[in-house]
Amino acid sequence: MDTKMYNMWLQYDSINNQTLREQYTEFFSKVRLIGNSEIFDSIKEELEIAVDKMLQQKVGWTASDDAKIVIANSSDWNIKAVEGLNEEGYTIVSNGNQLKIIGNSDRGALYGVFHLLRMMQMQESITTLSIKEQPTNPFRMINQWDNLDGSVERGYSGNSIFYENGKIVEDKTRIKDYARFLSSVGINAISINNVNVWEEETYFITKKYLPEIAEIASIFRGYGLQLYLSINFASPIAIGDLETADPLDGSVKNWWKDKVREIYDFIPDFGGFVVKADSEHRPGPFSYDRDHADGSNMLAEALEPFDGKVIWRCFVYNCLQDWRDRSTDRARAAYDHFKPLDGRFHSNVILQIKNGPMDFQVREPVSPLIGAMSETNQMMELQIAQEYTGHQIDLCYLIPQWKEVFSFDTYIQGEGSTIEKIVAGQIHPYRHSGVVAVSNIGNDENWTGHTLAQANLYGFGRLAWNPSLESETIAKEWLKQTFPQNNDVEQTILDMLMSSWPIYENYNAPLGVGWMVTTHLHYGPSIDGYEYSRWGTYHFADRDGMGVDRTKETGTGYTEQYEEPNRSMYNNLDTCPDELLLFFHHVPYKHTLKSGKTVIQHIYDTHFEGYEQVLGLQKKWDQLERVLDEERFNNVKERLERQRLNAREWRDQINTYFYRKSGIADEKNRTIY
Amino acid sequence: MDTKMYNMWLQYDSINNQTLREQYTEFFSKVRLIGNSEIFDSIKEELEIAVDKMLQQKVGWTASDDAKIVIANSSDWNIKAVEGLNEEGYTIVSNGNQLKIIGNSDRGALYGVFHLLRMMQMQESITTLSIKEQPTNPFRMINQWDNLDGSVERGYSGNSIFYENGKIVEDKTRIKDYARFLSSVGINAISINNVNVWEEETYFITKKYLPEIAEIASIFRGYGLQLYLSINFASPIAIGDLETADPLDGSVKNWWKDKVREIYDFIPDFGGFVVKADSEHRPGPFSYDRDHADGSNMLAEALEPFDGKVIWRCFVYNCLQDWRDRSTDRARAAYDHFKPLDGRFHSNVILQIKNGPMDFQVREPVSPLIGAMSETNQMMELQIAQEYTGHQIDLCYLIPQWKEVFSFDTYIQGEGSTIEKIVAGQIHPYRHSGVVAVSNIGNDENWTGHTLAQANLYGFGRLAWNPSLESETIAKEWLKQTFPQNNDVEQTILDMLMSSWPIYENYNAPLGVGWMVTTHLHYGPSIDGYEYSRWGTYHFADRDGMGVDRTKETGTGYTEQYEEPNRSMYNNLDTCPDELLLFFHHVPYKHTLKSGKTVIQHIYDTHFEGYEQVLGLQKKWDQLERVLDEERFNNVKERLERQRLNAREWRDQINTYFYRKSGIADEKNRTIY
DSSP states (O other), rough: OOOOOHHHHHHHOOOOOHHHHHHHHTTTTTEEEOOOSSSHHHHHHHHHHHHHHHHOOOOOOOTTTTEEEEEEETTTTTTOOTTOOOOOEEEEEEESSSSEEESSSHHHHHHHHHHHHHHHHHHTSSSSSEEEESSSEEEEEEEOOOOOSSTTOOOOOOSSSSSEEEOSSSSOOHHHHHHHHHHTTTOOEEOOOOOOTTTTTGGGGGGTTTTHHHHEEEEHHHTEEEEEEETTTHHHHHSSSSSSSTTTTTHHHHHHHHHHHHHHHHHHTTTEEEEESSTOOOOOOGGGTTHHHHHHHHHHHHGGTTTTTEEEEEEOOOOOOOOOSOOOGGHHHHHHHHHGGTTOTTTTEEEEEESSSSSSSSSSSOOOOTOTTSSSOOOEEOSSSSSSTTTTTTTOOHHHHHHHHHOOOOOBBTTTTTTHHHTSSSSSOOOSSEEEEEOOOOTTTSSSSSGGHHHHHHHHHHHHHHHHOHHHHHHHHHHHHHHHHHHHHHHHHHHHHHHHHHHHHHHHSSTTTOOOOOOTTTHHHHHHTTSSSSSSOOOOSSSSEEOOOTTTTTTGGGGGGGGTTTHHHHSSSSSSSSSGGGHOEEEETOBOTSSSSBBHHHHHHHHHHHHHHHHHHHHHHHHHTTSSSHHHHHHHHHHHHHHHHHHHHHEEEEEEEEHHHHHHTTTTTOOOO | OOOHHHTTTTTOOOOOOOHHHHHHHHHHEEEEEEEOOOHHHHHHHOOOOOHHHHHOOOOOOOOOOOSSSSEEETTTTTOOOOOTTOTEEEHHHHHHHSEEEEESSHHHHHHHHHHHHHHHHTTTSEEEEEEEOOOOOEEEEEOOOTTTOOOOOOSSSSOSSSSSEEOOEEEOOHHHHHHHHHHHTTTTTEOSSSSSSOOOGGGGSSSSTTHHHHHHHHHHHHTTOOOEEOOOTTTTHHTOSSSSOTTTTTHHHHHHHHHHHHHHHTTTOOEEEOOSSSSTTTOGGGGGTTOHHHHHHHHHHHHHTTTEEEEOOOOOOTTTTTTTTTTTTTGHHHHHHHGGGTTTTTTTTTEEEEEESSSSSSOOOOOOOTTTTTOOOOOEEEESTTTTTTTTTTTOOHHHHHHHHHBOOOBBBTTTOBBHHHHTTTSSSOSSSEEEEOOOOOOTTTSSSSGHHHHHHHHHHHHHHHHHHHHHHHHHHHHHHSSOOOOHHHHHHHHHHHHHHHHHHHHSSSSTTTOOBOOTOOOOOTTTTTTTTTOOOOOOOOOOOEOOOTTTTTSSGGGGGSSHHHHHHHHSSSTGGGGHHHHHHOOOTOBTTTTTSHHHHHHHHHHHHHHHHHHHHHHHHTTTTTSSOHHHHHHHHHHHHHHHHHHHHHHHHHHHHHHHHHHOTTTTTOOOO
């Protein structure tokens, strides 16, 4: 496929600006690659695609010293590694006569090339450059939640590009294109199967599937991504001959050692295992009265000789909670489980911790576990897939949400202990750390269902590379590459993107209380849907008020998991930020917010407003009808209409529910049913 | 299979009472059958099974006049039809020396034989008998909601006994046994596929499936049941070459005529079609701006030459209702649609009308449509499958509920116009009428999931035969045949059965308001589950009160569909029966019921009581541990524990929900969360 939808931000539109065209043409008349590897093959191929499309010319490859562009891995060129830059860093230096991209590794060189191509797509001059770049986060990873039957758990963009009908896809073109996209924004690792590992997927680590998985690994290798697999902790029983999966059992340890050796025979640079254990009915060490350090260390020992990693998800909670019991608090679970284990994990184990303590809600506080373990490697998990944020039907540009997380100051080592620094390994001396996210792609032509949701995949990569980038900067970069050069288009869509998360929050569950979604599906309102469930996700609304009391004095004590001053800030009704009020406190409907409004009036106002704002989005988008290609215009238009219906349902159900319960009328006397 | 679970009420336990044994042995030493048909083959076979099991002897077949038992169809014996009895009637006359079973048809003879076997199972003497029996209802039908993939819509007893993996089952033993059971309680018609006719099932009326369906028809024929098929109204498009299914289109009419002819080539006594049209997204005449008379008459014309029937379901409602709109009322739909069409239906069309205006809730008023059409054949539809009454996990003996329906006086032709008389065709001169029910069986070993749910299948048949039978009588009959002769067992289970519907109602949605169930699943509470849905099923609970106002003055006017004095009785808050109060009225929580309790206190009391009563059921059952066979004891024990958990969940969620909403404390200060 070679459509605008499909090409996402690698459109490589023809360059019409004559000056730039001449400049670029000149540079690409003589290009020298100093390097010889799968990655350099990818560099060559990508440049040929890009130059052909942008300039309708062939790259003039040369081996001579007078090349206009030189691309090299510093070690291949026998020059010193670029000083002050890590292994993945690169420089781009241009003096008008020659442009040099020098990476500290093949991968660094590749990233440099994509940087240059990005500049060209954004129509920037490349004659005078002095760029020095390196990623802030060592790990920049994607988790696919794809199943062998072709379905994608929490996938909203069609089916898997990896599997169909119980088999790995034969035609791997699309996997390669995915690798290109991921690499272009600096992603360096990927796990290719769902963290819920079902029966047949358990066999991924056997000869039945390893040859084909090795093929996929080799595709990603060419783009600098290491391949990981999600594994079933009970594999020794399920696919071995053992009767136990006890991590302290000698035969189990040996089984895994043999298994790992076998995997590395097929995939010499295999990344390692992603593990979801003891959560939502997945097996784990708890079955054997072992803890998660026992479980992960056992796997880590098997992987260590090969430099493999264990990525251990901290989404551990007792999903059999009883709604009658107000003292148990799912928000506490990850911290309560893992914090006491600090120091017990091997150096090649990395804990993967969701950004919030619950589960990717539209608004949550930052997980207090992040940074709370000084001697245990940590990665933060984000969700690009819009499970609770509109299923890629509703527009929700997530970068501003993630930016808030990154910039949150935990005070774990005094002021300035931001999440950004923690996951970058700058607060504690983590051996491994970084950011990982659940992918939002599938086999829809535009990859992401909603075309504008491509911005979230793009933005995740860019933010993982450099969390200091502004949301707006990222959006602009994406827009310039994705849509034709047109200031109106750019400004219109930029406005839409930047307003989208607040709009979604407006018509969703109010003030950080979360959930209120249709059970299982997680799209559309069902205010009591999870209220009497076993999932630990309650709002406790009664005729007087609502919210979850997580204070030290009268609640679950969750606030105690934060460092000061956050602890007091959240614990204290007067200082707790409005947007998280109901996450931390149970308050009367007439409680006055810092905004000056009562809680109930806030609910009414935001829900009426949210719907109106969606009408505004529709109006903005309609203005682009003649400017944009039909395919992408119609895709977004159709989604916006579905978003409108969703927003209307949220508005009316939330308002009616709380009016019926509180009996308090809307001050503005708008229609409530 | 030949287990106690499997054999339901045809246990044919060995007769231990010596006197009876001798008596029966004597009678069965010489048995003469005067008749030669598939049905007489079945009679022969059934007697051989029964006599072998009860008496461990072979039936002594004879052709001579000195037979001890003579079984005949009156016409075969060249005697007059038994006077005053309809075609399905029979007599059993015994003078000690000879016992004669004479049916007015083969079928009548078969029913007589099953009557005799029932008496023997109940250990009654058969020496002096003078029995005259005939069914009150001409139609006594079962609807299977089985799908070709083997699933059963709203099935709670395993998979289909008719289909598996997209095919009709090869081994039809179980179908034959099912025919035996149905016939033993007088069922004379069955439709064997789901009223929601999916893609592949649409082909049932083609050569692809007709040969095998003819085989099934012939099995049922042997037991006096006529076979019907549910059809897809859009068949002319789906499996024909037509571009329309418009019932007034000539080519459509011809297509159905040809189709019907083809079916009768395979099944000469084919019963006809069951049709669910224009409901819940099923196609129908509305698509062509035709009404339901047009739609059903077109099919009726095609079937008429073969004496085939069209059974047209009146479950028609606009399932896209908007919860915001309080003026639309799903309860009104069937009456509003069909009443104006009275007189326009062909004489071989029968309208199939659910017992209540909604959908088989634990408590509903009787549908005002039943009897409201004097010139249109009607059948009443009941649901043996416990869709809303506990999924055959919870014990719910439904006969008392159905008895209430049968004895309801509609006053449609003055006092005494009971439902019983209407569906029997005694009020209006219906050419066809009767009772039909959705089956509760599947391929679980005990057929019905919950072993005691067998009583509902048994009871439906008996009640369809004779609606005057008392619930308790039916239960006792079933018990004596199903469980070993033991007065304790009988009395204990009888108590359990007779108390079970009131218990279920106690912990369920209160006072006739209905629903409050988990969406789609229909098991377990979700009080707001359907409150903001499009299904027209609301309780409108707010902080002050609840219920649906269906009065003339301030509500939907649904009460107007009843005749006086029912109309006023329901419309008037003072005369509306407590158990239906919230079906007809929206009242404050502090409204005082006729019982003297407030609505809110009634809710608390019944829900606490319901749970305690389930504990009582468990206690009763546990007493039977040593008396009953292990298999059936354990089956029910396990179900009762699941029922307890369900009742607990209902109790706590309902009480908590209404306490949170009303703020009114329980007078007895019991635990509400």
